[in-house]
Each structure stands twice: as structure tokens, then as C-alpha cells.
Amino acid sequence: MTATTASVVMCPKCGHVTHTYCSTRRYGIKIRYRKCPGCQNRIKTIQQLDNLEAGEKIVPVMTPKEQGKYLADIRAKQAKRRASMCKANSLTNQEVAEIKYLLKNNVQTQAYTAMQYGVDTLSIQKIANGVVFSNVKTPRRMVDI
Numbered sequence: 001m002t003a004t005t006a007s008v009v010m011c012p013k014c015g016h017v018t019h020t021y022c023s024t025r026r027y028g029i030k031i032r033y034r035k036c037p038g039c040q041n042r043i044k045t046i047q048q049l050d051n052l053e054a055g056e057k058i059v060p061v062m063t064p065k066e067q068g069k070y071l072a073d074i075r076a077k078q079a080k081r082r083a084s085m086c087k088a089n090s091l092t093n094q095e096v097a098e099i100k101y102l103l104k105n106n107v108q109t110q111a112y113t114a115m116q117y118g119v120d121t122l123s124i125q126k127i128a129n130g131v132v133f134s135n136v137k138t139p140r141r142m143v144d145i
């Protein structure tokens with residue numbers, strides 16, 4: 001198989017075409033981190049920028065240090081994305097009080113409540129766990145809201 005160009009790199013495990021999810025350029029080489037949609041195998045390839053005909057070469061799996069850094073990066077990105085998804089800040093105190101009442105009395109599920117108030121489930125979980133809006137008291141009766 002010689003078709004290891006920048007765009008087509010086969011998974012060495014199962015032969016699926018891998019796709020690039022991250023790439024970086026350093027010291028005259030292009031590094032691509034690729035994932036196989038077939039078996040979830042992750043590979044890293046390098047390509048010499050001054051010798052593109054050589055194509056991408058698969059290099060051995062990441063070192064433990066690289067894996068640690070990679071995981072940390074991914075987690076940081078996920079945390080960032082979750083934070084941006086958390087729309088709890090758009091809720092009013094009254095809505096939060098309603099949500100707290102609904103959750104405490106098991107009127108409806110967190111997922112349904114999230115949909116009803118147009119926020120993600122994580123926001124509802126945070127409200128339920130007092131991570132956010134801990135200043136809003138859980139009303140004892142619906143009419144107290």
C-alpha cells in the first residue's frame with residue numbers, strides 16, 4: 001500500500017481509512033493524530049514538509065508522556081465545551097426555584113426538566129447538586145414560588 005498521502009492513511013489494524021482529528025507542525029514536519037472510525041485505533045503520522053512525496057509515515061504509538069499530554073488536552077477541551085454548553089446562567093431565580101421544586105419532589109426527570117427550560121442536563125444536575133444557584137432555596141410548595 002503506497003497511497004499514504006496526506007489525506008489517505010489506512011488503519012494498520014483493520015484497514016479502515018483513518019481521519020485526522022488533530023495536527024501540528026514542528027521542526028519541518030507535519031504531525032497528524034489520526035483515529036480509525038472502524039476500531040477506534042489511534043495513530044500518529046509524520047510527514048516531512050520538504051519532502052512531501054515521501055507521504056505520511058505512521059509512527060509508533062505515543063509515549064506515555066505524550067499520551068498524558070494528549071489526554072489532558074482533550075479533557076481541557078471537553079471541560080471548555082461543557083462550560084460553554086452550560087446555559088444555567090440564563091435562568092432566572094424563579095425558574096431555578098421551580099426546577100428545584102420539580103426535582104426535589106420527583107415531578108419529572110432531570111432530562112425532561114432540562115428540555116423544558118432549554119438548558120442542558122448538566123446545568124440541571126448542577127442546580128440539583130447545589131453547584132450553581134445555591135442561593136436559591138428549594139420551595140416547599142409550588143405556590144411559594
Ligand SMILES: [Zn+2]
Nearest residue numbers: 011014036039
Ligand atoms: Zn482500525
